[in-house]
Amino acid sequence: MRGGPAINLYEVSSVMPRAARLPEGESHAAAPSGTPPTLESLYADHFDFVWRTLRRLGVPEASLDDATQDVFIVVHRRLSDYQPRWSPRSWLFAIARRVASDHRRTQRRKGGLLPIKDSVPAPAATDPHDGALRAQASRIVHGFLETLDDDRRAVFVLAELEQMTAPEIAEALNANPSTVYSRLASARKALLAYVQTHHPDSMEGADG
C-alpha cells in the first residue's frame, strides 16, 4: 500500500463485506434488518470494538483518540453506503484497519513505534493481582502482535481476541475462509513460539 511494505491492505480490495450474512452477537442488535444503523447506534454499539481493534492493530496510545475519531468520521461519511446485510463489525474493522495503518505509518515517520511497555497501559483492575496478571498478559500479547505481519495480525485479532467466527472474519477481510484458517493456524503457531521463547515462565506446566 502506498509504499508501506509492511502492510498489505490492498488485499482488502473492497471494504464492503462479501458475505450477506450477519454474524452472531452484537451485530444483530445493532442492525436489525431494514433499519440502517446511525452514527449514534454504531458508536454506542461498537465504540469499544473500534477502540480495541485500533489498539491491537498497533495504534500507539497517544494516537488512539485520533484514530478512533478518524474511524467514525469515515463511518459518518460513508454511512449511506452501508448495507444492512453487512456485519457492522466487518465494515468497521475494514475501516479501522486502514486508519490504523495510517497512524502506524505516521508514527514510524516520527521516529519509530513506542516500546511495547509504553504503548500498552496497565489496565485498571479492582484486584491488584488480577490487574497485574492482566497487564502482563496484555503486554505479552501486544508484544506478540507486533511480530506478526498485517494479514496474520488482523486474523489473529479477530479470531483469538474478538472471538469472531471464520466466516465473519473472511467477510471483514474480504478473504477466503480457507485463507483465514491458514493465517490463523500460522499465527497460533507463531504465538506458541513467541511465548516459549520470550516468556517461558508463562508456559510452566505446559506440555509444549
Add this chain to the structure above:
Amino acid sequence: MAELPPEVQRLLDEARSADDPSAQDRERVRGALLASLAAGATTAAAGKVVAGAGSTAGGAASAGAAQGGAVATSAIGSSLAIKWGTGLLIAAVGTTLAVTEPWRDAPAGSAPSTHAVPSALPREPVDQPNVSEPAVMEPVLEPPPVQPGAVAAAPGDAEAAPQDVAALPAAELAAEPAPRKRSAHKRRAKRPHGPEPAPEAQDQPAARVAPVGPSGEALEQPAGSSQELALIQSATRALHRGAPARALGVLGEHARRFPSGVLAEERRALRVLSLCELGRTSEGVRERDRFLARHPRSPLAERVRAACGTPTP
C-alpha cells in the same frame, strides 16, 4: 489447526479485556468526534485536507467557505447535535463562527470543495428534556430542509459526479484524510496516494440520496449536564444573534455554577469570541492566548485563534 495449550489460552483470556476503553475514553472521544463533525464537516465532506500548512486548518477552511460551509456544517452539526448532548453547543459554535467570522481566506482549493453531506440522521429537532429551548437552529443558518430521502445539496455538489461509492475499495475508503479538528500543528499532510483503482474518486463527497431512516437511539446524555448545557447553549445563541454582552453574562453564570464543568472549555472559547465580538480586544486577546495555552489541542482552537483578528502563530 493446532489448538493452543491451555496456558496460552489463559494468557489470551487475560489479555482480551485489557484493551477495552474506559467510560472516560468513550466520552472524551465522543466529544472530540462531535466537534470534528460539527466544525470540520465541510472539509470532511470534500475529502480534502489542506496540505500541511498550519494556517490552513479545517476550521479556517470551513469558515472561509462562508455560506455553503455554514449550511453544510449546520446540517451535519445540528443533526448530530440534536441527540448528542454537548455536540449541540459545539455545533452551534461552529455555525456561528462559520457565518460571522470569515476571518481568513480559505486555502486554495478548499473553499470550492465544500459539500454538504446528506446526513443519514434525521435533522428535525427532537424534544430535549431539561433543555429549555431546542436549540441551535438559528433562522439565518437554517439549512435547507432535508426531507427523508432528499439530497442535501450544497454549492459544490454540482461537481460531484454520481458514483457508486459502495464499490470503492476499502483502502480508499479509509484512506481519505482524516478531518479531525485539531490544532494546526497536529494536522497531517495529505498523504500521497498509491495505485488505487479510482483515485479521482477520493475527492468526491458522499453526495447522494441519503437513506434517511427513522431516528436511531440517542446516546444517553450524562446526568446533570443538561443545565450546564442549557447555559452554554444560551450563551451561544446570544452570541449568535449579536448579543455578545448577554453571552458574557450567561458565561459568567456558567463559570459560577460550573467552574470545572465538562463544558468549561467551551465556555472559555465562547468567552473569547464574545469579548472579541464586543470589541474588548485586549481582554479578548489575553483570554484567547490563555485558552490556546490551556487547550492547545481543543477542537475549538482554530476558531479561537482567529478571534480578535490578530491570529497568533
